[in-house]
Amino acid sequence: MALKIIPQDVAPNSHDPVIAAEIDRYVKALRLEHWCDDRGILQPRGQSIDCLMRCSKDSIDFAAEKFKEILSALKAKGCEVEFQSKHENRYERPTQKVVVKLGQSTQALRIEEAATRRERVLTASERKEKERCEITGSYFYFHKRWIYTPTAKPKLVFDRWSGRTITRDVRPLVDMIIDMLNDSNERKRQSEIDRRHDRAQFLVKLRKFRRKLWKERQFEAIEKEAKSWARAEKLRGYIARVEQEQDEYEVDEWLELARKLVDDLDR
Numbered sequence: 001m002a003l004k005i006i007p008q009d010v011a012p013n014s015h016d017p018v019i020a021a022e023i024d025r026y027v028k029a030l031r032l033e034h035w036c037d038d039r040g041i042l043q044p045r046g047q048s049i050d051c052l053m054r055c056s057k058d059s060i061d062f063a064a065e066k067f068k069e070i071l072s073a074l075k076a077k078g079c080e081v082e083f084q085s086k087h088e089n090r091y092e093r094p095t096q097k098v099v100v101k102l103g104q105s106t107q108a109l110r111i112e113e114a115a116t117r118r119e120r121v122l123t124a125s126e127r128k129e130k131e132r133c134e135i136t137g138s139y140f141y142f143h144k145r146w147i148y149t150p151t152a153k154p155k156l157v158f159d160r161w162s163g164r165t166i167t168r169d170v171r172p173l174v175d176m177i178i179d180m181l182n183d184s185n186e187r188k189r190q191s192e193i194d195r196r197h198d199r200a201q202f203l204v205k206l207r208k209f210r211r212k213l214w215k216e217r218q219f220e221a222i223e224k225e226a227k228s229w230a231r232a233e234k235l236r237g238y239i240a241r242v243e244q245e246q247d248e249y250e251v252d253e254w255l256e257l258a259r260k261l262v263d264d265l266d267r
Contacts, residue, residue, distance in 0.1 A: 015069065019081060026064075027053070038148055047095040063154040084099060108160075
């Protein structure tokens with residue numbers, strides 16, 4: 001049976017110092033150098049969308065605090081927590097990420113805040129333009145028609161795009177990640193068992209095939225030897241008949257050569 005980590009009931013009372021230092025460093029850099037999209041979401045300048053944290057200004061402190069709690073709790077439960085910088089492509093700076101490992105399974109985690117959107121009210125000039133287009137039958141283009149509002153509910157994102165909203169109590173999220181890692185370990189263990197079983201079956205079939213092939217080759221060799229032997233015996237009979245006629249024919253040299261050729265054939 002595979003070893004399974006059983007989640008504890010409580011998260012650690014303090015943050016892991018290494019984890020806290022890494023996230024504090026990230027938040028400091030995010031505040032100093034970032035770009036803000038039309039949703040009001042901040043992202044480190046030059047990094048990909050898979051970066052460690054993407055959220056609004058008002059949510060940064062809450063998200064960072066909860067991220068420290070989640071990662072510290074995972075580390076306290078036996079997971080390895082590794083911060084990485086990876087190049088997604090040559091046009092971007094290295095993207096900061098965090099990977100959690102338990103046994104043979106890994107899970108990349110990040111925080112992202114969604115935003116709600118609603119259609120904004122038309123300005124006076126836009127309303128006139130729309131009315132004119134309706135009269136003439138032409139197309140009216142509503143420029144930047146959406147207004148985005150950050151939800152102030154950052155999500156813990158895993159499995160690339162799946163996510164859960166972060167609440168005050170992070171224990172359910174921690175337990176969920178532990179269960180995912182354990183399930184992944186179990187699938188990998190079962191996959192390895194299935195792979196070894198399939199390989200064992202293949203080797204059994206291969207042995208049978210080789211045995212059959214060996215028997216066929218042995219039969220072919222025996223059959224070939226039998227044909228050579230039968231041919232040699234037939235030729236020896238012929239030579240014996242010729243030898244009986246020695247008084248009438250001068251065949252000594254021929255007999256010596258024939259016997260040598262027949263013996264070579266029967267080897």
